[in-house]
Amino acid sequence: MASKKRKPLIRHLINTLIVLIIITVGYVCYTIVYDLRVRIINRSELNDLAGMNPDYAARFEHFVNDVENESGWKVKIISGLRSRNEQIQLKRDNPRNAPVNKSRHVMGRAVDINLYKRVGLTTLLLKKSSSKASWRRTGVPGIALRYKLLWGGTYRNYHDPVHFEIN
């Protein structure tokens, strides 16, 4: 009698365990693919910048590497080199964006980045709408100083904490 009762319980536990393993493996695979995709995008953005100016691109690359090695956050470059047309369109979409002849992105002297970090099963993300205080706490603006990069978080009348430029 007792063994008959235990069997379904064990089977239930095994099934639950299998589901948990599948979810965990799925999540790990997802994070690996996500990180790989970010790496490929970052590489491509840095290559585009290097096409304009290899020295500036190298500075941004060192900056990104230091951020990842020291801050515990991962970097996702969301914008690097922009064409004149892209910048004209951005200015049309939001008049607060830089005009095409002033944009450091068009000159290959700026990157916009997001930061992300996984804590358990959640992913923390720092983006443009995140507060300057949150960005400061990561230590990233301090690392930017090391490479003489101007941080968009220091702009007086435009909130742009994702932006780092060589001016």
Ligand SMILES: [Zn+2]
């Ligand atoms: Zn920018």
